Amino acid sequence: MKAQTLYDKLWSSHVVREEEDGTCLIYIDRHLVHEVTSPQAFEGLRLAGRKPWRNHSIVATADHNTPTDHWDEGIKDPISRQQVETLDANIKAFGALAYFPFKDLRQGIVHVVGPENGATLPGMTVVCGDSHTSTHGAFGALAHGIGTSEVEHVMATQTLVAKQSKAMLVKVEGQLGRGVTAKDVALAIIGRIGTAGGTGYAVEFGGSAIRSLSMEGRMTLCNMAIEAGARAGMVAVDQTTIDYVKGRPFAPTGETWDRAVAYWRTLVSDEGAVFDNVVELKAEDIEPQVTWGTSPEQVVSIGARVPDPAGEADPVKKGSAERALQYMGLAADTPISQITIDKVFIGSCTNSRIEDLRAAAEIARGRTKAANVKLAMVVPGSGLVKAQAEAEGLDKIFIEAGFEWREPGCSMCLAMNADRLEPGERCASTSNRNFEGRQGQGGRTHLVSPEMAAAAAIAGHFVDVRTFA
């Protein structure tokens, strides 16, 4: 039999039928649902008199609109509140395997909640009306974002209409240096291939540096696959994957567990499997990364300077760089380490898991936020992450360093709730997008790792975390 990629295996094990032009019906195992992209889909079902095909495929939570402080006061913005209450009502009417509503202990960002509850398992197809669904590919699953019409389609039919993408292997060999994280690997990859480099591909991340990442790190990496243009990112199953899944609420047990593990171990690309494209990076070459522009591909190492658009040959790229510098209020050739910041955001589906908070706390421990930093906020990815962090005393470390310790949610990654940048404010952010206006109209976002964000909060400007003892 022909050697198969991991993606081939995940794809072929879910094809219900195929048309002559290659369009397939793909069976969907897990459907994650949140309040922003689902109301129109539920309404569509209602108008057509349809029911969910298998409501036990649905795991839902409210995350985008929920506030991160004063939970006792509820959701103050009436439009945000209506959207969250609409999800409450829809889940009540249509059913789900699990629902973690606002204020529930297990509520949180949908891409944190799924894995920590064992609702994301190797070999699954996972979809959600959210582009960062690529996160779940870290488990050797085929996971990607869909639009609201497709949310409705999956609810009504348990399938998606799709064509198989091309396969890309991004291989990172070697050992990552101290202070270099999965976030830096993700940004370095995007810096190399560009935000459209993965368009049309499903990307598998491989190589010794990837295999040595924790599940949290793999989730960070796969989360950012979409920022490289790839709908789906994935990492092959190994012992790290299996150890993480074991004992989680929706993971199998007993004999079924053994059977599942035997199958999951086959979820790797075969020796000799052919990819349509292979990109290779050396782990030793990757340094802590900081974005300087308004696209994740506009990124450099901490020791570098803001690039000069004059050196860019491609006129479209040159125009984008000039526009980005103007929006960001930066001059070409400024050393990155001289850029001062106003706010720090540690959170988002990219970097809000326990390992991220531990790493940031390690930098903040015994230090104090710089006076010019107006706000340094830490937003755990879920209620369970928050509880774990508090059990370890991380909240106290942050609070003593002058950071704010908040309730879980998407928060200032996209600023749909009250957490946002004011026009002109500059933020060191562990989130995934530095687009114009993403964290608030006129806000200026620099993407970094949790360690680099914490270090910037202490220094008041970007600083090489490796120089922190």
Place this chain on the structure above:
Amino acid sequence: MKAFNQINGLVCPLDRANVDTDAIIPKQFLKSIKRSGFGPNLFDEWRYLDHGEPGMDNSTRPVNPEFVLNFPRFRGAEVLLARENFGCGSSREHAPWAIEDYGFRALIAPSFADIFFNNCFKNGLLPIVQPAEVVDQLFREAEQSEGYRLTIDLPSQTMVTPSGQSFPFEITAHRKHCLLNGLDEIGLTLAHADDIRAFEAGHQQRQPWLFV
């Protein structure tokens, strides 16, 4: 869904690469639980000089006269001409909803982001991929000649310039069929409900842990 057959539409050139979905429809408008009414807030931060919020009367807001959509000559445009990686970023279908609600029927770019591209077809919008040189030529022509229109014919998969130059474009047979007929894809899929049930039964036997 509105069917798409042939249009002869005014072309509006938006000369920026990597236009993301946050720019197409900013997050504050995603709080709506409806799928219509997003057109007035398409490109909100570029189009208006003030900060937009849901519920505002957009007709009284100060418009940015330098933004191409506000040029009188592009009023009523149905074809949006764009640069590479259009629609990158989030999966929000509010982006194609806003574009469609504004009045666009087709988009032309050297490349589109995958999720956005796919979302267009669910809403009667036709995204067309063309080589960069063709897009460059269309930008030049659309900017130079006022009232520049393209005839886009889905049955023959061609677009024709005012001078009669014709360019072919690709589309999968499935998408073409759905667009031409304005079909509800769920209805089409449910015609294969027996196949889905049969697959599901086998899938459950092979991986019972997926069916808790």
